[in-house]
Amino acid sequence: VAAKFPYLVQKKLREGQEERRVAQLDWRIIEQDYDKPFVASGLKFVPLPYDKPFVASGLKFVPLPVMHGEDYICLGFLFGEKSKVAYISDVSRFPSNTEYVISKSGSGQLDLLIVDCLYKKGSHNVHLCLPQTLDALKRICPKRALLIGMTHDFDQHKDNKVLMEWSEREGIHVQLARDGLKVPIDL
Template identity: 55%
Template sequence: MGLSLPPDQNPNYRLNTSLLIDYCHDDGTHKYILIDVGKTFREQVLRWFVHHKVPSADSIILTHEHADAVLGLDEVWVVQPRNDRNEIHQIPIFLTQVTMDSVVRRFPYLVEQKPEDGDEDAQAAKIDWKIIEEDVDKPFVASGLEFVPLAVMHGEGYICLGFLFGRRARVEYLSDVSRFLPKTEHGKKTFFVHNLCSDN
């Protein structure tokens, strides 16, 4: 079929895997958390943020450093919260040290918090980089919601993260998996048993 059909009719037309979580706090306020911003991120935002009336993203979590997870970082400024003077608010991005090292090489201007090539009129994302651990015993909190990292193999010798999250119902999100690590299997069973015994 190739390019003969428009995107909405083409079964081979796909964008990069990503997840948008709409987390409603007890006081009724909504926080929007993104997992992964791949190379098709801008198109996904134009397509779905407007359609679902998502005003911005409050936090971003990265599973790994491949193009399908991080190459949209250059467009993050488009979804950052703004104040009434249209000034961009800083957004936390959670990632492993391995992914951070890759981001530093690919997007030095994002890490340095200044526009590329010294263009002072250009938009530059304001990012708070937060290093997370590849360990199921070390959860972290993004926009008020707790996430438990789940380390999985993404091809031999390469670790990617999935995440366990949710309060009343637990959700396990795994985007790129070839094999489960024993500690992740053990961690999943532990959390599942805990969830069955919990009132939350």
């Protein structure tokens, strides 16, 4: 990372030199069985338990294990106190315990689910596609869902009209997300 994005990595400042950086990475690794921090290429990695909540920028996050293919576990995240939000970008299947945590019939209805949706038709081995995403939304039943990670096969306006009709039938507001979309929500 330091070679490609040197501006994101903290450097040792020379005497009298001011720190000038727009952004900086705070590296964290979420591991199941790792109990010590380690350093690689001058970057400090702080392992976090994958199944325990953690706080970042004053906001509590709960990791949500999901399948990204059948042999790889990815994490989504549940956050927000006033409004419950789940962000799940790389998912092909929800394990039952994760689905329970984010479902209306489980731990309580989400105010917003931001979820993977790669293709309009068919299926994919490591991502949900529209048919699987809509089936999952029926089971999870969030108040609102934003679909992310779409290919260029989607037409923002036409497909959002189709999703609006689906939303009216199913009682779940669903739309395709887009660059620049602002979502006011009280966390």
